Amino acid sequence: MKRLPPLPALHTFLVTAQCCNFTRAAQQLHITQGAVSRQIAGLESHLGYPLFMRQARGLSLTQQGRELFPRIQQVFGLIEEAVQAASGQRQALQLKAPTCVMRWLWPRLMRWQAERPDIPVELTTTVQHGVDFRHESFEAAIIYGPEPAAGQKPRHLFDEQLTPVCAPALLAGPLPLSQPEDLAQHMLLHPTRDEEDWETWLAGAGVNLPNLSQGQHFETLDLAMSVATQGTGVAIGDWSLIAEDLAQQRLAMPFELKVRTGLAYYLVQPPRSTASEGTLAFIDWLARQASLR
Structure with a gap:
């Protein structure tokens, strides 16, 4: 039976495969870049096939490397789990x-x-x-x-279902929110830089709004929802993600319509x-x- 490769070399392969860079692997392993390169070369020689393709901008795994990586990752995960369980x-x-x-x-x-x-x-x-x-x-x-x-x-956890949401106080304010066309009188809050979520829901509601691009755009859904709770506008959100906000009355749904996106x-x-x-x-x-x- 062929002798197994040394464990330190397999660990070096695991770390190098995770970052695909000899320099970063050396920093994580606290050894020199040359030592990483020699261990990988020795492991490849032992196995009889290359693990990495050396490229100008770094490394990429060969087909054999891609097949070996998850198995070695699993082995070291089991070793770590066993050591921690024993301690x-x-x-x-x-x-x-x-x-x-x-x-x-x-x-x-x-x-x-x-x-x-x-x-x-x-x-x-x-x-x-x-x-x-x-x-x-x-x-x-x-x-x-x-x-x-x-x-x-x-x-499967849940489907995305888009629906407008706002602070409960906004529903009782001077500007009505009884039908989708009323959104033209309110600031629209976008959870992303694009306007795709609002466009999807408005298409489902059969409404075109002149103020679609005049609202505020945010980097994350959480930011848009936080601003909506302050009563400054109407956000578009995923009903599945904000159910707790609705239950706690931090947010309210002006309309019953929820539009599935297929995601x-x-x-x-x-x-x-x-x-x-x-x-x-x-x-x-x-x-x-x-x-x-």
């Missing part, structure tokens, strides 16, 4: 989520931590809507978009990975929370 330390579940889902996710994470303090969750937020498990070390991620490939073991939120896992019992318990619990809306 009595609690390993935090690494979760990635886009910032747009935080109004829904954060209260539920707090509830999970109260119910299951034995399985802490370490959350990483991002403005990106997806995840690349080949280069990102997360046990699970919430993504937004069309249905992902079956290889990511997707669990949704999914909870996904790395392909070809063996999830821990804690990860599976959290995924099942969060999926149940989504079904309780």
